[in-house]
Amino acid sequence: MSSSTEVEQKDDHFEELFQRLQPKKPVAGSLLANYQGVWFGADLLQATLTFQKHFKAIDSDIILATMPKSGTTWLKALTFSIVNRNNHSVDESPLLFSNPHHLVPFLEMYLYKDGNIPDIDAMPCPRILATHLPYQFLPSTILDCSNCRIIYLCRNPLDVFTSILHFVRQNRSASRPLESVDVPFETFCQGIYPYGPFWDHCLGYWNASLKDPQKVLFLKYEDFKKNITCSVKKIADFLGHPFSAEEEEAGLVEEIAMLCSFENLQNLNCNKEGEIQTVFRAKHSSFFRKGEVGDWVNLVPPSMANRLEKLMQEKFGESGLTLDIHGNSVGRR
Numbered sequence: 001m002s003s004s005t006e007v008e009q010k011d012d013h014f015e016e017l018f019q020r021l022q023p024k025k026p027v028a029g030s031l032l033a034n035y036q037g038v039w040f041g042a043d044l045l046q047a048t049l050t051f052q053k054h055f056k057a058i059d060s061d062i063i064l065a066t067m068p069k070s071g072t073t074w075l076k077a078l079t080f081s082i083v084n085r086n087n088h089s090v091d092e093s094p095l096l097f098s099n100p101h102h103l104v105p106f107l108e109m110y111l112y113k114d115g116n117i118p119d120i121d122a123m124p125c126p127r128i129l130a131t132h133l134p135y136q137f138l139p140s141t142i143l144d145c146s147n148c149r150i151i152y153l154c155r156n157p158l159d160v161f162t163s164i165l166h167f168v169r170q171n172r173s174a175s176r177p178l179e180s181v182d183v184p185f186e187t188f189c190q191g192i193y194p195y196g197p198f199w200d201h202c203l204g205y206w207n208a209s210l211k212d213p214q215k216v217l218f219l220k221y222e223d224f225k226k227n228i229t230c231s232v233k234k235i236a237d238f239l240g241h242p243f244s245a246e247e248e249e250a251g252l253v254e255e256i257a258m259l260c261s262f263e264n265l266q267n268l269n270c271n272k273e274g275e276i277q278t279v280f281r282a283k284h285s286s287f288f289r290k291g292e293v294g295d296w297v298n299l300v301p302p303s304m305a306n307r308l309e310k311l312m313q314e315k316f317g318e319s320g321l322t323l324d325i326h327g328n329s330v331g332r333r
């Protein structure tokens, strides 16, 4: 983490605010409160408010935005490699020694957690920073900075739901098998989990990308899986740093795609060992589970999948946003 200059204390006003929101406990875990239409745990909400109050964007900032479990780790590794490709060769990439979450830190969940006000001006530019916050929660300083770019990665909600359940189990109760999905699925469909609801999150960034495509790039995890080289080039183009003909001929796009592939990252010691303490503690290895499209078929029954598909159609309405909910490339196991 960059060195903190100040620490803001969680004051009584915050506790009062949280209690006024009448938090509830939807499933095992912490209390969640609905703040301006979005669900937060107390630590996360405090971190969000600190971030909104103190963060100052600069034109060269690159903000990676995702709903948790949508491929954030992958997007961080790719963007870091694309942006820093002139600073070091792929053979000497810092990704070989550091988990992507340490190279591209989360804003609210990490840098601004526990009332920290980090000295992010000390970070080298361009700063690549990540958030799980919905678009409307981004501080105006990000939205008003004319050149600051936002990349959003979206994923099939059934795979997101499946990934969340495995992640929680891996970090909290790895020895126990996954319990019934009925209750967590119900709360997912109600949007009650950190940063939820899913559909509002996607729609916020989707609409922003339609309104200002120079500023917000909307991507899908499934498209990364289909054609990663095309996605790598798209990110580079969007960031105004396209691959030159020489770089393409030298195979740099493919090298970056290989470096950031699930198989490669999962097998690195820095990702097999260690952990990160954000607003919760997570093993590095828990960010690399299967990395497949459609693994939900091993957890979610078809009737539930149909229900979520209908819900998404209803919520996305005429927005033009579509997600291939039933698409899968893995069979039931």
Ligand code: PPS
Pocket: 066, 067, 068, 069, 070, 071, 072, 073, 074, 159, 162, 163, 164, 166, 260, 261, 262, 263, 265, 287, 288, 289, 290, 291, 292, 295
């Ligand atoms: S987090 O906690 O929000 O940062 O998690 P996030 O990285 O968004 O999501 C984790 C899921 O992404 C998969 N993953 C990858 N897929 C493909 N390629 C690469 N390189 C990669 N890295 C992580 C990871 O396995 C989780 O998905 P599931 O379905 O659980 O395997």
